[in-house]
Amino acid sequence: MILYDYCRSSAAYRVRIALNLKQLSYQQQSVNLLESTHTGTEHQQRNAQKLVPVLSDQGVHLSQSLAICEYLDEAYPDSFQLVSGSAVERANIRAFAQAIACEVHPLNNLRVLKYLVTQLGADEEQKMQWYQHWINTTFSALEEQLSQRSNSSTFCFSEQPGLAEICLVPQIFNARRFQVDMQAYPLLSAIDQQCQELTSFAKAHPTLQPDS
Ligand SMILES: N[C@@H](CCC(=O)N[C@@H](CS)C(=O)NCC(=O)O)C(=O)O
Known part of the structure; x- marks a missing residue:
């Protein structure tokens, strides 16, 4: 998995915690928001909204941190569940x-x-x-x-x-x-x-x- 990330992005911070809680290994690729790297065509091809985070898994780019967290629970159900209970x-x-x-x-x-x-x-x-x-x-x-x-x-x-x-x-x-x-x-x-x-x-x- 590759997480397109930026250190001070709170939405990316969410996904880092989620991946860690689920003990899933991932590489990080920085998309520097202060240098506006997220507005370039390379990142736009990953996420048309030009926002971080994006998680690349199984050849697919996933956006929106809450959707990514729910995806991780569904795609990796045997690991720690981020949303659990009744x-x-x-x-x-x-x-x-x-x-x-x-x-x-x-x-x-x-x-x-x-x-x-x-x-x-x-x-x-x-x-x-x-x-x-x-x-x-x-x-x-x-x-x-x-x-x-x-x-x-x-x-x-x-x-x-x-x-x-x-x-x-x-x-x-x-x-x-x-x-x-x-x-x-x-x-x-x-x-x-x-x-x-x-x-x-x-x-x-x-x-x-x-x-x-
Ligand atoms: N609802 C989105 C929000 C994503 C988002 O807004 N990311 C911010 C960083 S925390 C961003 O890329 N901002 C770039 C900008 O505002 O230009 C999510 O949860 O992933």
Whole structure:
């Protein structure tokens, strides 16, 4: 497998964690977002959306990090399952993951931030305000959701991490980069801390990637 990756891409970070949790070996090929390598024709042929990550497996290019994670569970069912439990538990895991991947991340993506600055004239402070606003909106809801759990499991929903933490940990990394006060989110922070202690998460950290 080849992962077309970029160290600080949170969507690619998700897939690195997923591959590590499933103990699937992969090569990494860097697509440098800061040098706009993702907008070139070579990467466009892998993904018409010109985004990372792309996973190449069995001669096919797969895009969209959540679809890739679900693919990995389906194509490699004998390895660790990223979405597991009853139908209700699986729906809860997917909902948590999507709250981050579909509600926060698209609003704070590089191209959106660039558009705010270059087309709409936002300054650095306004860009930061925008970023923090959308993180805080969803993190407040997720913190509240976790505080209402009937059991206080180590991870979001159980004693093992999965798709929910795969989305949460990279988003917290980004939140810290953009100076979001994570003290407001003790439950999310505690889960992040637990994840950092696991090799699968630690190895996927942006600072440890070949292109970092
Ligand atoms: N929903 C997509 C998001 C992919 C995405 O937005 N990737 C970002 C990096 S985290 C990217 O390639 N950004 C390039 C840009 O904004 O120009 C996924 O989950 O894979």
